[in-house]
Amino acid sequence: MSATPKKQNASLIRPRVYLGDGVSIGPGKIELLRAIAETHSITAAAKALHIPYKRAWILIDSLNQGFGHPVVETAAGGKGGGGSRLTTLGEQLVACYRALEERINSAAAEELAAIQALASA
Numbered sequence: 001m002s003a004t005p006k007k008q009n010a011s012l013i014r015p016r017v018y019l020g021d022g023v024s025i026g027p028g029k030i031e032l033l034r035a036i037a038e039t040h041s042i043t044a045a046a047k048a049l050h051i052p053y054k055r056a057w058i059l060i061d062s063l064n065q066g067f068g069h070p071v072v073e074t075a076a077g078g079k080g081g082g083g084s085r086l087t088t089l090g091e092q093l094v095a096c097y098r099a100l101e102e103r104i105n106s107a108a109a110e111e112l113a114a115i116q117a118l119a120s121a
């Protein structure tokens with residue numbers, strides 16, 4: 001019996017984009033942003049991805065600094081509850097990255113099939 005991917009539509013190519021000045025965006029940061037969008041919490045997102053909170057915050061801060069604007073907004077806890085959410089920039093970043101993944105994987109479908117065939121041989 002062959003192994004199946006966890007996600008039916010999972011990308012096979014996960015790009016890392018270097019934007020200059022030490023700023024990069026790749027699968028790890030995107031997964032963190034997606035998890036924050038789902039959980040509305042940096043802590044919960046970090047736990048879901050099995051990374052330390054401090055590491056999650058460093059990744060978010062690197063994006064905030066690199067883009068010059070926040071990708072995640074946080075609100076302190078208390079009576080209102082607090083939490084985190086993606087800014088419009090953060091949402092656009094996730095959407096653009098998703099579109100890039102889809103385009104790359106679509107364009108490379110023939111080569112990916114060939115590689116998969118080699119792995120099955």
